Amino acid sequence: xxxxxxxxxxxxxxxxxxxxxxxxxxxxxxxxxxxxxxxxxxxxxxxxxxxxxxxxxxxxxxxxxxxxxxxxxxxxxxxxxxxxxxxxxxxxxxxxxxxxxxxxxxxxxxxxxxxxxxxxxxxxxxxxxxxxxxxxxxxxxxxxxxxxxxxxxxxxxxxxxxxxxxxxxxxxxxxxxxxxxxxxxxxxxxxxxxxxxxxxxxxxxxxxxxxxxxxxxxxxxxxxxxxxxxxxxxxxxxxxxxxxxxxxxxxxxxxxxxxxxxxxxxxxxxxxxxxxxxxxxxxxxxxxxxxxxxxxxxxxxxxxxxxxxxxxxxxxxxxxxxxxxxxxxxxxxxxxxxxxxxxxxxxxxxxxxxxxxxxxxxxxxxxxxxxxxxxxxxxxxxxxxxxxxxxxxxxxxxxxxxxxxxxxxxxxxxxxxxxxxxxxxxxxxxxxxxxxxx
Numbered sequence: 390x391x392x393x394x395x396x397x398x399x400x401x402x403x404x405x406x407x408x409x410x411x412x413x414x415x416x417x418x419x420x421x422x423x424x425x426x427x428x429x430x431x432x433x434x435x436x437x438x439x440x441x442x443x444x445x446x447x448x449x450x451x452x453x454x455x456x457x458x459x460x461x462x463x464x465x466x467x468x469x470x471x472x473x474x475x476x477x478x479x480x481x482x483x484x485x486x487x488x489x490x491x492x493x494x495x496x497x498x499x500x501x502x503x504x505x506x507x508x509x510x511x512x513x514x515x516x517x518x519x520x521x522x523x524x525x526x527x528x529x530x531x532x533x534x535x536x537x538x539x540x541x542x543x544x545x546x547x548x549x550x551x552x553x554x555x556x557x558x559x560x561x562x563x564x565x566x567x568x569x570x571x572x573x574x575x576x577x578x579x580x581x582x583x584x585x586x587x588x589x590x591x592x593x594x595x596x597x598x599x600x601x602x603x604x605x606x607x608x609x610x611x612x613x614x615x616x617x618x619x620x621x622x623x624x625x626x627x628x629x630x631x632x633x634x635x636x637x638x639x640x641x642x643x644x645x646x647x648x649x650x651x652x653x654x655x656x657x658x659x660x661x662x663x664x665x666x667x668x669x670x671x672x673x674x675x676x677x678x679x680x681x682x683x684x685x686x687x688x689x690x691x692x693x694x695x696x697x698x699x700x701x702x703x704x705x706x707x708x709x710x711x712x713x714x715x716x717x718x719x720x721x722x723x724x725x726x727x728x729x730x731x732x733x734x735x736x737x738x739x740x741x742x743x744x745x746x747x748x749x750x751x752x753x754x755x756x757x758x759x760x761x762x763x764x765x766x767x768x769x770x771x772x773x774x775x776x777x778x779x780x781x782x783x784x785x786x787x788x789x790x791x792x793x794x795x796x797x798x799x800x801x802x803x804x805x806x807x808x809x810x811x812x813x814x815x816x817x818x819x820x821x822x823x824x825x826x827x
Contacts, residue, residue: 424720431721436466437491438473449738492711495789501536507712508534515723520750527780528706537709541744543673545598547689553666557582564689576640579666589640591659591668592647594799605701616785625813629802644803656681676762688769700778707744787827
């Protein structure tokens with residue numbers, strides 16, 4: 390359910406919605422005073438994307454909420470990822486968006502910037518956010534307005550197969566001090582011991598997580614707070630140079646093997662099939678990778694450059710809860726959000742399907758009952774608390790195209806159809822064009 394790069398299909402529709410919304414929102418989101426709860430029956434439409442398991446769990450939460458709040462009816466509306474955004478854009482353009490919206494980071498700026506989302510700081514006592522850290526709430530904040538409550542948190546990490554390392558005679562690195570050179574050295578040793586069947590480091594570069602982290606280590610960023618592409622060409626060049634060097638040295642698999650496995654999905658990746666010692670990815674993927682591999686995988690912090698900027702690690706929201714700026718029942722919508730994020734009963738029903746809870750209190754409540762892999766993820770996230778830097782700037786409208794763009798240029802670099810320098814120039818040009826069109 391990660392974004393696939395769909396961006397342009399709904400932008401024009403949402404832009405049309407902005408014209409209708411601007412009269413009531415002043416162009417920057419609704420900042421109405423906190424509304425009072427109604428004594429009359431209220432119906433709220435609630436939309437989300439996800440599979441059948443998520444839908445069943447969410448419906449169970451709706452049922453439990455309605456039992457406690459008999460005057461509020463929640464009308465469910467759900468779809469798969471691709472159809473979800475087309476439908477939401479159409480509804481928003483028609484001033485008929487659902488009251489409660491499951492939102493993704495790549496689209497939060499698009500909708501909030503056009504006045505389609507409610508500033509949740511205006512909900513008063515109806516929504517308690519005391520269980521959330523400032524770092525997590527910052528992930529849904531723009532210009533001091535909170536447009537999305539992070540549902541779950543993850544962070545970029547290195548996952549390691551200790552069995553493969555032991556076979557190669559390699560100790561698990563000290564991840565509080567290791568560097569990219571040390572990852573390459575350890576990976577080379579694993580490849581040498583693998584006899585052509587096991588590689589040291591699974592290639593990456595097919596989504597923006599690793600790039601974001603690399604940029605932050607180099608005191609750089611993809612975007613500024615104005616939504617402009619500001620990453621330096623030399624930062625991108627060094628990123629692709631490192632990946633290419635691993636491939637050329639045999640530390641990582643060949644370009645053809647890499648792209649074939651990447652297209653096959655997570656369960657067919659080198660790490661998941663026990664043919665790589667190290668791989669980068671989102672910490673929240675640990676459970677799925679452990680299940681696929683049957684191996685006791687562990688999480689490590691991302692290596693750093695020798696002069697890395699502090700605070701390069703960052704939290705990523707799995708998704709958000711947002712409220713439409715056009716809702717006729719903001720107080721009731723806030724009460725439902727409060728139940729979703731603060732209720733232990735809701736936590737029991739939802740589990741970690743939408744990620745490890747961003748609410749610190751709920752995360753602590755759930756942790757004892759999580760599987761071992763889930764506990765590992767929680768421990769890893771909690772261990773980063775003192776080292777996590779400021780939240781990255783929100784992805785601007787049109788920026789959801791980044792995954793398709795970064796994948797395109799990573800493949801060109803690995804297949805030597807473009808040099809890292811050429812890829813850097815092309816990436817910046819294409820991303821700027823996508824945002825300009827957004």
